[in-house]
Every structure is written in C-alpha cells, then in structure tokens.
Amino acid sequence: MKHQIILASASPRRKELLTQIGLPFTVQAACGEEKCEARLPQKQVEELSFHKAMEIAEKTEGAAVVIGADTLVFFRGKPLGKPRDEKEAALMLKALQGQTHQVYTGVTLIWHQGKSLRQMSFHERTDVSVWPMTDEEIEEYVKSGEPMDKAGAYGIQGLFARFIRRIEGDYNNVVGLPVGRLYQEMKLEGLLD
Amino acid sequence: MKHQIILASASPRRKELLTQIGLPFTVQAACGEEKCEARLPQKQVEELSFHKAMEIAEKTEGAAVVIGADTLVFFRGKPLGKPRDEKEAALMLKALQGQTHQVYTGVTLIWHQGKSLRQMSFHERTDVSVWPMTDEEIEEYVKSGEPMDKAGAYGIQGLFARFIRRIEGDYNNVVGLPVGRLYQEMKLEGLLD
Numbered sequence: 310m311k312h313q314i315i316l317a318s319a320s321p322r323r324k325e326l327l328t329q330i331g332l333p334f335t336v337q338a339a340c341g342e343e344k345c346e347a348r349l350p351q352k353q354v355e356e357l358s359f360h361k362a363m364e365i366a367e368k369t370e371g372a373a374v375v376i377g378a379d380t381l382v383f384f385r386g387k388p389l390g391k392p393r394d395e396k397e398a399a400l401m402l403k404a405l406q407g408q409t410h411q412v413y414t415g416v417t418l419i420w421h422q423g424k425s426l427r428q429m430s431f432h433e434r435t436d437v438s439v440w441p442m443t444d445e446e447i448e449e450y451v452k453s454g455e456p457m458d459k460a461g462a463y464g465i466q467g468l469f470a471r472f473i474r475r476i477e478g479d480y481n482n483v484v485g486l487p488v489g490r491l492y493q494e495m496k497l498e499g500l501l502d
Numbered sequence: 503m504k505h506q507i508i509l510a511s512a513s514p515r516r517k518e519l520l521t522q523i524g525l526p527f528t529v530q531a532a533c534g535e536e537k538c539e540a541r542l543p544q545k546q547v548e549e550l551s552f553h554k555a556m557e558i559a560e561k562t563e564g565a566a567v568v569i570g571a572d573t574l575v576f577f578r579g580k581p582l583g584k585p586r587d588e589k590e591a592a593l594m595l596k597a598l599q600g601q602t603h604q605v606y607t608g609v610t611l612i613w614h615q616g617k618s619l620r621q622m623s624f625h626e627r628t629d630v631s632v633w634p635m636t637d638e639e640i641e642e643y644v645k646s647g648e649p650m651d652k653a654g655a656y657g658i659q660g661l662f663a664r665f666i667r668r669i670e671g672d673y674n675n676v677v678g679l680p681v682g683r684l685y686q687e688m689k690l691e692g693l694l695d
Contacts, residue, residue: 330664331646440686453524470674471523471685480673481663492664493633 312374312420312500317365322466323378326486332501339364339377353388354379354415355430366419366426374420374500380485382461384410389461398451401462406442406472410461411435412483416491420500431494433487435478437465442472505567505613505693510558515659516571519679525694532557532570546581547572547608548623559612559619567613567693573678575654577603582654591644594655599635599665603654604628605676609684613693624687626680628671630658635665 316327319338327334339361347353362377369375382389384404392398417430442450455469456462463469465483479487495501509520512531520527532554540546555570562568575582577597585591610623635643648662649655656662658676672680688694 326663329660331661440682465673467522468524470519470681473672473674473682475671476673477670478668479666480658480669481666488663489633489666 311502312372315365315369315373315375317361317375317377320378320485322484323486326481326484326488327376330488330492332492334376337365337368337375341379350381350383350386350388350411350413351415351432351434354381354413355417355432356415357381358415358417359428359430362417362419362428372421374418374495376491377417377419378414378486380412380414380460380482382410382412384408384461391458391460392456392462395451395457398456398462399447402442402447402450402456405439405461405463406447407439409436409438412437412461412478414482414485414487416487416494418494418498418500420498429494429498431490433479433482433490435476435480435482437476437483438474440472440474446472504695505565508558508562508566508568510554510568510570513571513678515677516679519674519677519681520569523681523685525685527569530558530561530568534572543574543576543579543581543604543606544608544625544627547574547606548610548625549608550574551608551610552621552623555610555612555621565614567611567688569684570610570612571607571679573605573607573653573675575603575605577601577654584651584653585649585655588644588650591649591655592640595635595640595643595649598632598654598656599640600632602629602631605630605654605671607675607678607680609680609687611687611691611693613691622687622691624683626672626675626683628669628673628675630669630676631667633665633667639665 314334317339341361347356357379358377362375366375412435415432419428455467507527510532534554540549550572551570555568559568605628608625612621648660
C-alpha cells in the first residue's frame with residue numbers, strides 16, 4: 310500500500326475492529342477537542358472526528374492516511390456521552406431500556422497528496438432497540454463496571470448483548486468504528502492500492 | 503440457578519457468545535440430524551435446532567436446560583449451507599455481493615420440569631446487506647480460508663466485516679446465536695432464577 314495507516318484513537322475496540330478487517334496500521338492517539346460547534350448529530354461526530362484526525366495529521370510526514378473517529382449515542386435527539394459515575398450510568402440505562410436510540414460514528418480521513426493535505430469525512434447511523442430492563446438488571450449491569458468508559462453507558466459487544474433486541478444499520482458502528490463503510494471509502498479514494 | 507445450562511453445539515462462535523452474556527454453561531455437542539421435513543426457513547432452523555437439543559436432552563438427567571441452535575443463510579428463499587469447496591464458496595459470494603439476504607437461527611430449549619420434559623423453540627431473522635465485491639476481492643477472501651466452515655461462505659465477525667453494508671435485526675443471530683432473545687426467553691420461562 311502507498312499509504313501507511315495511522316489510527317488516531319486509543320480505543321481498544323477500534324484497534325480490534327481495524328485489525329479484524331486485516332489492514333496494517335499503527336496507533337497515535339489524539340487527545341481530541343471536546344468542544345463542538347455543530348448541532349446536528351451527524352455534524353457533531355464528523356467535527357469531533359476531524360479534530361482528532363487533524364491533531365495527528367499535523368505531526369505526520371510522508372505518505373500516511375490518518376483515521377479519526379468519534380462515537381456518540383443520541384436519545385430523543387440529545388447526546389449521551391460517557392457516564393461520570395454509576396448513578397449517571399443507571400439514569401442513562403433507565404432512559405434507553407425498552408426504547409430505540411441512535412448511535413452515530415463520525416470518521417475523518419486525512420492524507421497527503423503531493424504537497425497538499427486531502428480530507429474526507431462521513432458518518433454512519435445505527436438505530437439500536439433495547440429490551441425492557443428491570444431495576445435489578447440495571448443495578449447488576451452497572452456493578453459489572455462495563456458502562457463506565459462507554460458512550461450511553463453500555464457495550465454492545467459485552468455483557469449488554471443480553472439486552473439488545475435488534476439494530477438497523479452497521480453493528481461495528483455501535484462498537485465504535487464502521488469498518489465496512491471505512492474500507493469502501495478508502496477503496497474509492499485509492500488509499501488501499 | 504436451578505438449571506444447569508448445556509449448549510448442544512461444538513461451534514466456537516456460539517460458545518463465545520454464551521460466554522459473552524455471562525451465563526455459566528457446559529458443552530455437549532450434538533451430531534445433529536441433517537434431514538429436515540420443513541419448507542419454511544423459520545421452520546427448518548427450528549426443526550434442526552430441536553433435533554440437536556433433543557439428542558443431548560435424552561442423555562441428560564437432573565435439572566438441566568439444553569440449548570440447541572441451527573443457523574442457515576437464505577438468498578431469494580433458497581438455503582445456503584457451508585460450501586463444499588472453494589469454487590462453491592466463490593459462487594455463493596458472487597450471489598450475495600451487492601444484495602440483501604436473510605439469516606435465520608432457530609433455537610430450542612429443552613428442560614426437565616418435575617417428571618416431564620418441557621421444550622420451546624423460537625427463531626430470529628436478520629437481513630444482511632453486502633457491499634458490491636470485485637472478482638479479485640472474492641478470490642482473495644476465499645483464499646483467506648474464512649468461508650469454508652460457515653453457512654453462506656462468510657463470517658460477519660471476521661475479515662468479511664469489510665463487505666457488510668448494514669443489517670436489520672440481531673447481529674449475534676448472524677454470528678450463530680441470538681443471545682439477546684435467548685436471555686429474554688430463558689428469563690420468561692424462569693430458567694435463570
């Protein structure tokens with residue numbers, strides 16, 4: 310491949326997904342700009358992914374493509390980030406149980422072409438339906454520790470699979486990186502040649 | 503739990519999924535009856551899962567619940583099993599690329615209640631849309647070896663994630679065991695108390 314791939318994320322789940330589709334890459338984690346001007350979910354995640362990719366691209370030389378990604382959970386149009394404590398995790402789960410919510414991941418690719426930087430951003434949306442949960446189930450799940458570092462307070466690829474009823478869209482988008490769309494976009498841009 | 507859980511399947515993917523949702527279980531692989539009287543996809547997978555569960559339940563004593571499962575891929579109403587060779591794998595993938603197909607998993611639970619055996623069966627259907635694939639991509643994927651032991655000649659949880667556009671339904675159903683629905687059904691039947 311002409312371009313070395315750099316993943317601008319420390320997320321072990323994103324590393325796992327990129328490994329899964331068989332692309333060689335290295336990791337340079339971005340701190341990520343927490344502030345975001347955009348209002349629409351799809352614009353928010355694309356903007357946040359752009360900040361992460363640019364933070365690393367600015368430090369990079371040569372034929373590299375930098376991948377930035379940001380995932381947010383939206384319930385009734387409001388973003389749910391990572392819970393600050395167990396109480397907030399339980400509140401998020403109480404909102405999500407028995408309902409359908411949206412997960413957006415924005416992805417930005419930045420790469421050198423000749424003397425200039427090129428970039429493209431896209432997002433994927435997945436609708437996730439959760440089975441009804443009892444208060445005991447929520448309490449037990451929070452105690453497992455799984456919710457604490459995850460947007461929306463759950464990990465679809467973990468214990469929480471018990472409570473997932475169905476999804477519409479890309480599953481890996483919910484885990485944190487829509488690798489199907491990512492592969493297709495990189496192919497279209499000639500970044501995999 | 504009152505009931506010991508026995509998974510009547512040697513599939514490493516099913517073992518992984520049942521482990522993921524945190525239920526303790528043991529494995530006793532069924533050979534499985536290949537013949538099937540039913541015509542409808544949902545009836546076929548339920549019947550095949552029933553044969554597997556019954557094969558193990560007949561050898562089992564005490565308070566155990568046996569889980570049998572069978573997964574089939576259907577394209578335009580016709581079942582695609584595991585490919586016999588690389589040529590058949592390529593033909594299956596040529597049919598599935600750029601299209602939407604159906605994955606059905608049937609699940610049967612058999613358990614002792616007093617002196618009698620009780621059983622219930624259900625199925626889940628997931629629609630899977632695949633990105634268009636070039637002949638080179640199909641050839642390369644077949645060479646990876648991943649298609650050979652899988653219904654429909656692909657593994658959604660492997661390299662093939664590159665080519666998955668979207669799904670509607672349960673992701674784990676495509677991997678081989680709809681653990682969300684399974685957990686809910688076991689809860690309803692009081693098998694998790």
